[in-house]
Amino acid sequence: MLTESTENYLKAILQLEADKADGVSTSSIAERLGAQPASVTGMMHKLKERGWVKYERYKGVDLTETGRRHAMETVRRHRLWETFLVGTLGFAWDEVHDLAEQLEHVRSTDLTDQLDAFLGHPQTDPHGDPIPNADGTFRTSVGRALLSDAQVGICAKIVGVGDSQDDFLRHLNSLGLGLGTVVEVKELFPFDRSMAVHIVGGVEARCHLSSRVTQNLWWVEAVPDA
Amino acid sequence: MLTESTENYLKAILQLEADKADGVSTSSIAERLGAQPASVTGMMHKLKERGWVKYERYKGVDLTETGRRHAMETVRRHRLWETFLVGTLGFAWDEVHDLAEQLEHVRSTDLTDQLDAFLGHPQTDPHGDPIPNADGTFRTSVGRALLSDAQVGICAKIVGVGDSQDDFLRHLNSLGLGLGTVVEVKELFPFDRSMAVHIVGGVEARCHLSSRVTQNLWWVEAVPDA
DNA sequence: CTTCCGGTTTAGCCTAGCCTAATTCACCGT
DNA sequence: ACGGTGAATTAGGCTAGGCTAAACCGGAAG
Ligand SMILES: [Mn+2]
Ligand SMILES: [Mn+2]
Ligand SMILES: [Mn+2]
Ligand SMILES: [Mn+2]
Numbered sequence: 001m002l003t004e005s006t007e008n009y010l011k012a013i014l015q016l017e018a019d020k021a022d023g024v025s026t027s028s029i030a031e032r033l034g035a036q037p038a039s040v041t042g043m044m045h046k047l048k049e050r051g052w053v054k055y056e057r058y059k060g061v062d063l064t065e066t067g068r069r070h071a072m073e074t075v076r077r078h079r080l081w082e083t084f085l086v087g088t089l090g091f092a093w094d095e096v097h098d099l100a101e102q103l104e105h106v107r108s109t110d111l112t113d114q115l116d117a118f119l120g121h122p123q124t125d126p127h128g129d130p131i132p133n134a135d136g137t138f139r140t141s142v143g144r145a146l147l148s149d150a151q152v153g154i155c156a157k158i159v160g161v162g163d164s165q166d167d168f169l170r171h172l173n174s175l176g177l178g179l180g181t182v183v184e185v186k187e188l189f190p191f192d193r194s195m196a197v198h199i200v201g202g203v204e205a206r207c208h209l210s211s212r213v214t215q216n217l218w219w220v221e222a223v224p225d226a
Numbered sequence: 227m228l229t230e231s232t233e234n235y236l237k238a239i240l241q242l243e244a245d246k247a248d249g250v251s252t253s254s255i256a257e258r259l260g261a262q263p264a265s266v267t268g269m270m271h272k273l274k275e276r277g278w279v280k281y282e283r284y285k286g287v288d289l290t291e292t293g294r295r296h297a298m299e300t301v302r303r304h305r306l307w308e309t310f311l312v313g314t315l316g317f318a319w320d321e322v323h324d325l326a327e328q329l330e331h332v333r334s335t336d337l338t339d340q341l342d343a344f345l346g347h348p349q350t351d352p353h354g355d356p357i358p359n360a361d362g363t364f365r366t367s368v369g370r371a372l373l374s375d376a377q378v379g380i381c382a383k384i385v386g387v388g389d390s391q392d393d394f395l396r397h398l399n400s401l402g403l404g405l406g407t408v409v410e411v412k413e414l415f416p417f418d419r420s421m422a423v424h425i426v427g428g429v430e431a432r433c434h435l436s437s438r439v440t441q442n443l444w445w446v447e448a449v450p451d452a
Numbered sequence: 453c454t455t456c457c458g459g460t461t462t463a464g465c466c467t468a469g470c471c472t473a474a475t476t477c478a479c480c481g482t
Numbered sequence: 483a484c485g486g487t488g489a490a491t492t493a494g495g496c497t498a499g500g501c502t503a504a505a506c507c508g509g510a511a512g
Contacts, residue, residue, distance in 0.1 A: 005469065026490065039470050041491055046468085058477065058490060089340040099337055106328045114315040231499065253459065265500050267461055272498085284460060284507065 004105045007074045008033060009043055010052060013063055014071035023060030072136040073112075078104035079125035079132075080115050086126040087119065093126040093178070094169035109134070127169075128160025128179050128218060148193065148214040150185050155200070157182045160218035168216065175209070176202050182222045183207075230331045233300045234259060235269055236278060239289055240297035249286030298362040299338075304330035305351035305358075306341050312352040313345065319352040319404070320395035335360070353395075354386025354405050354444060374419065374440040376411050381426070383408045386444035394442065401435070402428050408448045409433075 012032045016024045026040040033040070044061055047053040052067030063071060081103040085096040113134060116122075123139045124130055130138045142159065150156050158181045161169065172178065182200040189195065193211035200222075238258045242250045252266040259266070270287055273279040278293030289297060307329040311322040339360060342348075349365045350356055356364045368385065376382050384407045387395065398404060408426040415421065419437035426448075 003468080035469095036471060037490065038472080038492080042469075085337075089337070089344055091336075091340065095336075099332065099334055102332045103329075106325065108325055110317075110321075111311075111315070111325055114317065118315055229498080251459080252461085261499095262501060263460065264462080264502080268499075 002070060002107065005043070006047065006050075006052070007070065007105055008101075009040075009047060010063065010067055010071040011074045011078075013053065013061060014068060014075065017063065022062050024062065025060050029061075069136050072132045073107075074104050076132040076134070076136075077106070077112055079129060080112060080119065080122075082125045082127070083119050083122050083131070084115060087122075092173075094166045094173065096126065097164055097166060124160070126179070127164045128158075129164070142220055144218040144220050146215055147183075147195070147209070147217040147219050148211060150195075150214075150219060152185050152188055154185045155182060155222040156185065156219035157222040158217055159220050162216035162218065171213070175207060175213075176204070177217070183219075228296060228333065231269070232273065232276075232278070233296065233331055234327075235266075235273060236289065236293055236297040237300045237304075239279065239287060240294060240301065243289065248288050250288065251286050255287075295362050298358045299333075300330050302358040302360070302362075303332070303338055305355060306338060306345065306348075308351045308353070309345050309348050309357070310341060313348075318399075320392045320399065322352065323390055323392060350386070352405070353390045354384075355390070368446055370444040370446050372441055373409075373421070373435070373443040373445050374437060376421075376440075376445060378411050378414055380411045381408060381448040382411065382445035383448040384443055385446050388442035388444065397439070401433060401439075402430070403443070409445075 009029065012029050013024050016028055016032065020028070026044065027037045029035075030037040030040045044053060044055045047061075047067065048055040051064060052070065053061045053063055055061045078100045081100040082096045085091040085099060086093055091099075116131075116134070122131055130141050132138055144159055146162070147156060147158075158177060158179055160179070161172070176199055177183070183197040184200060185195060185197055186206060187196040193214070195209045195211075195214050196206050197209060198205065199207055235255065238255050239250050242254055242258065246254070252270065253263045255261075256263040256266045270279060270281045273287075273293070274281040277290060278296065279287045279289055281287045304326045307326040308322045311317040311325060312319055317325075342357075342360070348357055356367050358364055370385055372388070373382060373384075384403060384405055386405070387398070402425055403409075409423040410426060411421060411423055412432060413422040419440070421435045421437075421440050422432050423435060424431065425433055
């Protein structure tokens with residue numbers, strides 16, 4: 001049976017697979033979930049016998065089709081609740097993660113679909129991450145790139161964050177950056193891969209962004225509005 | 227620490243205390259929660275050492291002030307979520323109990339209060355039950371009585387149900403009864419304490435209600451609208 | 453005052469998850 | 483081919499929460 005804990009494990013594996021191709025290590029799961037590697041190994045045995053992961057000792061884990069579907073459903077609920085909390089209840093984007101982490105475990109297709117409809121079938125959550133459809137496929141995803149890959153002179157609209165941790169989001173708040181913000185890339189500093197930008201519509205002339213920041217911001221070409 | 231399970235126990239005790247004065251029996255708790263009496267006894271020891279109940283073997287349990295406050299907070303969240311599900315997401319009143327039973331365990335005063343504000347600080351949930359305030363007090367409660375205590379000739383507006391089980395609510399649906407329905411008491415049958423009523427605005431001339439039904443409906447005097 | 457009986461409690465066991473400590477293994481460099 | 487080393491696994495233990503079966507009251511009836 002799906003429990004809160006197994007859902008968290010499956011979701012973690014899904015998100016780690018996104019980066020690391022295949023063969024997620026038990027220690028990376030442990031780190032992401034704040035658990036001990038030994039606990040993860042134990043859980044992998046259970047997930048395997050339930051048919052949700054492919055696992056062989058010392059060889060890492062992969063989701064099965066069933067496991068991936070469960071994980072996607074959890075991600076869907078997580079992002080819908082985040083959208084609700086920010087869009088409907090008025091929370092800030094750095095306040096909703098922990099709440100959604102709990103709400104995502106209320107499993108009810110009726111509830112999820114009604115919520116989705118009430119929100120108007122949003123494409124992305126408050127952090128710019130795409131919300132899966134009920135069937136587990138992703139909604140139209142625009143081609144986007146990391147700000148760290150942008151060239152000088154480009155006008156980039158921020159459309160997503162690579163890290164939804166509260167402290168990163170609050171850092172962005174204090175820099176004056178948010179979803180929809182448009183920045184013009186002024187200068188690149190190869191030494192530490194940091195970047196100077198101008199925030200269009202902002203008060204400061206220039207703003208300096210560390211590589212830790214630029215590597216966690218997604219952007220698309222800004223279109224001057226009509 | 228408050229867990230989902232302890233919250234369910236505290237809530238059950240609160241609701242059983244409402245009827246039985248003081249000294250709730252372990253078996254009544256067991257029945258309400260669908261658990262074994264032995265399990266309840268075990269949990270009572272834990273609740274006692276956490277200071278949430280007064281308990282002495284063979285003498286039943288009562289909530290302490292702290293225990294009562296926790297229970298009230300859970301009831302508050304339960305009823306707010308029910309109101310949200312029916313009023314905002316469009317669920318029927320017989321579909322929301324099990325969902326609220328899960329949602330009520332997401333503990334966050336911010337979330338609860340924001341939800342309350344979004345809903346416009348409702349007085350009652352979709353079953354007519356009063357929603358506690360954040361401080362644990364009840365909101366303005368109208369004087370109401372059980373339909374089984376109504377006299378012939380009275381025009382009664384249904385304002386609450388004593389039993390929120392799905393099957394009872396569906397039975398009311400099939401009778402054409404709901405919150406706000408006005409009925410005129412036509413005849414009482416002392417033999418089985420059943421009652422014949424006319425549903426104001428309904429299609430049928432008369433409707434026969436068993437005592438099982440009339441003892442679970444709350445009413446107030448119907449005021450003819452202007 | 454004694455006996456019964458049904459509700460209550462205890463005793464013992466189980467599963468899910470998690471932890472620490474000890475062990476094992478894969479892989480890399482020599 | 484051979485160790486070393488650090489990651490991964492196993493072993494063993496803990497808590498929460500449940501269940502069954504057996505033992506244990508307390509109050510009602512004789
Ligand atoms: Mn979670
Ligand atoms: Mn998000
Ligand atoms: Mn509950
Ligand atoms: Mn209710």
